[in-house]
Amino acid sequence: MPRLCVLGLGYIGLPTASMFAVAGLSVIGVDPNPRVRAALESGQLPIEEPELETLVTAALQSGHLQVRERAEPADAFIIAVPTPLEDQRADLSYVERAARDIVPLLRRGNLVILESTVPPGTTRDFLAPILAESGLMPGRDVCIAHCPERVLPGRILLELVENDRLAGGITPRCADRAADLYGAFVKGDIMRTDATTAEMVKVMENTFRDVNVALANEFALIAEHVGVDVWEAINLANHHPRVNVLRPGPGVGGHCIAVDPWFLVDAAPQAARLIRSAREINDQMPEHVVHALERLAPPPASIALLGVTYKAEVDDIRESPALHVAQLAAQRGFDVRLCDPHVSPELAGLPAPLLPIEQAVRDVDLVALLVDHRAFRELDIDLIAALVKRRRLYDARAALDHAAWRARGFVISVLGGRAAQAAVEHTSA
Numbered sequence: 001m002p003r004l005c006v007l008g009l010g011y012i013g014l015p016t017a018s019m020f021a022v023a024g025l026s027v028i029g030v031d032p033n034p035r036v037r038a039a040l041e042s043g044q045l046p047i048e049e050p051e052l053e054t055l056v057t058a059a060l061q062s063g064h065l066q067v068r069e070r071a072e073p074a075d076a077f078i079i080a081v082p083t084p085l086e087d088q089r090a091d092l093s094y095v096e097r098a099a100r101d102i103v104p105l106l107r108r109g110n111l112v113i114l115e116s117t118v119p120p121g122t123t124r125d126f127l128a129p130i131l132a133e134s135g136l137m138p139g140r141d142v143c144i145a146h147c148p149e150r151v152l153p154g155r156i157l158l159e160l161v162e163n164d165r166l167a168g169g170i171t172p173r174c175a176d177r178a179a180d181l182y183g184a185f186v187k188g189d190i191m192r193t194d195a196t197t198a199e200m201v202k203v204m205e206n207t208f209r210d211v212n213v214a215l216a217n218e219f220a221l222i223a224e225h226v227g228v229d230v231w232e233a234i235n236l237a238n239h240h241p242r243v244n245v246l247r248p249g250p251g252v253g254g255h256c257i258a259v260d261p262w263f264l265v266d267a268a269p270q271a272a273r274l275i276r277s278a279r280e281i282n283d284q285m286p287e288h289v290v291h292a293l294e295r296l297a298p299p300p301a302s303i304a305l306l307g308v309t310y311k312a313e314v315d316d317i318r319e320s321p322a323l324h325v326a327q328l329a330a331q332r333g334f335d336v337r338l339c340d341p342h343v344s345p346e347l348a349g350l351p352a353p354l355l356p357i358e359q360a361v362r363d364v365d366l367v368a369l370l371v372d373h374r375a376f377r378e379l380d381i382d383l384i385a386a387l388v389k390r391r392r393l394y395d396a397r398a399a400l401d402h403a404a405w406r407a408r409g410f411v412i413s414v415l416g417g418r419a420a421q422a423a424v425e426h427t428s429a
């Protein structure tokens with residue numbers, strides 16, 4: 001039975017290690033963070049993801065997945081550590097640390113795979129030279145490949161198995177070895193290429209999405225200017241057979257789409273003009289939302305901000321535009337209350353208290369939806385209407401049933417919509 005060592009048990013490493021374990025490989029899952037290890041040892045998940053608990057429990061109970069603090073000798077190593085942004089450049093220090101942990105363990109015939117998203121050239125020019133310090137020659141004595149993950153948080157387990165996958169080797173044989181490994185559970189096509197192309201493809205995919213969201217956001221800003229409802233306009237435009245405009249919103253967050261395009265800007269600053277503009281447009285959306293809130297209820301008004309995570313149905317707040325809105329609103333002097341059923345109230349560093357919905361909306365001047373969690377779409381509107389001081393709603397995702405809210409006397413403004421329209425403004429006071 002091949003032995004695999006997965007370094008990093010986060011959003012990608014944990015599901016990947018568990019998949020391999022359930023497929024029958026003997027897997028060592030490594031995470032230096034004692035909280036992650038303690039959570040897994042006590043049967044809890046460090047992250048929220050549909051079906052993941054069942055998979056991880058099965059992997060641990062089978063004995064095929066074992067959690068460790070340090071890497072151990074194996075036939076193959078997978079590096080799945082963060083590559084955060086530092087001054088708009090990739091911080092490769094976690095990759096470097098993981099690679100240096102592997103160096104003393106490397107043996108002839110090993111395979112090392114980098115899954116973390118990295119700037120083009122990293123596997124060949126950064127990872128391979130570190131691994132060469134073992135005295136083994138990359139491409140000849142050890143195989144090295146970049147196999148980026150492409151899974152969507154919220155659908156990770158399904159997409160890990162079903163999505164087509166890239167195996168980018170520093171040599172064709174390295175690509176073949178990597179493809180063979182993932183064949184243990186991947187049902188999609190495994191496409192072989194070189195490592196740098198695989199790196200470029202991964203970053204291009206996320207950049208494509210970022211640029212398209214930026215276009216949707218720019219349409220929303222223009223629609224507000226010319227007095228058109230952008231949601232109606234997008235719906236009508238998307239009837240064209242070759243048009244698919246994405247959804248405007250309070251910005252783009254998460255650990256990938258808000259980060260990866262900068263890797264291309266950094267690689268070729270003169271050429272990456274559209275990509276840089278898209279990043280700037282998306283990054284400026286929280287400011288636009290806060291301006292809208294200021295117009296609806298000037299500070300020190302009290303506001304309930306619904307949603308803190310970077311998108312619906314996840315617990316991840318990394319680069320969250322909703323969190324950015326909350327920070328800006330607190331700085332501008334709003335009395336801010338936060339509500340998000342997916343986020344633990346113990347989470348440190350939030351700019352305002354995280355409260356249950358009844359407390360968050362009690363006596364507020366304005367309710368603003370920032371994340372379209374199902375829990376918010378299913379709110380008891382009568383209860384909210386009875387609790388708030390003023391019945392005003394701002395919807396940054398066009399996700400709520402506006403007719404139902406309006407029927408309870410709410411005045412509604414929508415990001416990208418026409419000016420707030422409700423004949424009569426009711427208050428519960």
Ligand code: SAJ
Pocket residue numbers: 117149150151152153205206209213246247248249250251252253254255256257310311312321
């Ligand atoms: N967003 C919008 N409007 C949209 C779509 C998204 O405002 O129409 C916003 C979301 O609210 C969120 C951000 O964009 O803040 C990103 O969300 P997402 O669902 O588009 O993507 P992620 O970051 O959860 O996952 C992406 C995926 N990449 C692509 O779809 C090209 C996923 O397949 C990647 O594996 C993942 O990045 C990653 O790890 O790289």
